[in-house]
Amino acid sequence: MAIIHGYILDRWYADPTRWHPIVGMGNAIAWGEHRLNKGANKRLKGAVYNGGLVLATFSVAQILVELIHPLGFFIDSTQEVLWIWALYFICTSLISFLMLSGTTLVREVELVFEALQTSLARGREQVGRIVGRNTQSLSEQEVRTAALETLSENLSDGVTAPLFWWALLDLPGMVAYKMINTQDSMVGYKNERYADYGYFSAKLDDLVNYIPARLTALCMLIVAGRLDLVGFVWRNGRKHLSPNSGYPEAALAGILDCRFGGPHDYFGQTVDKPFIGEHDREITHEDLDVAIRINRRSEVMMLGLAIAIRLTIFSICFRF
Secondary structure (H helix, E strand, C coil): CHHHHHHHHHHHCCCCCCCCHHHHHHHHHHHHHHHHCCCCCHHHHHHHHHHHHHHHHHHHHHHHHHHHCHHHCCCCCHHHHHHHHHHHHHHHHHHHHHHCCHHHHHHHHHHHHHHHHHCHHHHHHHHCCCCCCCCCCCCHHHHHHHHHHHHHHHHHHHHHHHHHHHHHHHHHHHHHHHHHHHHHHHHCCCCCCCCCCCHHHHHHHHHHCHHHHHHHHHHHHHHHCCHHHHHHHHHHHCCCCCCCCHHHHHHHHHHHCCCEEEEEEECCEEEEEEEECCCCCCCCHHHHHHHHHHHHHHHHHHHHHHHHHHHHHHHHHHHC
16 A cells, blocks of 8 residues: 555645755765776676665665564554654655655656757756756657657666566665666766776666666556567667667557667767667657657556565565
């Protein structure tokens, strides 16, 4: 019930704007990067520090869960039972809510399309908030494409993967995943500054997203009623420079019958990404509506799947 409530909170509200635990994670990552990403052995230093952050995040979350878990209390009355379970439910619901980012992503992408109605400059500025590439030279078509690529890719990062790791490792797994994903978004780039220091974080992010990315694509095809696109997704998803991002992008490109990818500018360096899809047509606001509908339905499907996995694990453990 706590994970369901956390998901409902995410559907109703976006991420808090004043403070968020992901901001704290980002500050910890940046602190280490500024001090350690220099001199010799940068790859080793990045692995030790960022790997330590992941372990510390998992451990702190595990300790917190143990401290508030009702089974850790000596309960003398029914009233105490209710109060302790209420505390546990509230805390775990809030943690789940803060680790999911489906609504924030949808709203940011909607703002990109709205900004384009004002001017191309506003659209470029808005899409720059949610993508890592240089957006100053993008056309209107490229701005819309970048927004939809991010919408599909971050469906996995923002919802599917956190739910998947919650299903396997409970809340500590969910929180540790967000630390890994935040590291990748900050230091996981293959450029001169981060190639060595962020190597460990990038590879770890590839590993923990391997199954969730493919589950995301499958959920998208199922809710769209387009399982005939499985072959399309398999062929095009493998073209992406990332071992994972291409699969949800390919699923959305197939559903919308459009084309993603192409050359992008990252920190002044041109990255020639392969095209995903074949129909290079104009992206419209109707495509945004379809993409959001696919995202929302895929979230619900993944929530149900995660609960089923969690219950199965619990049932197996209970037997032994």
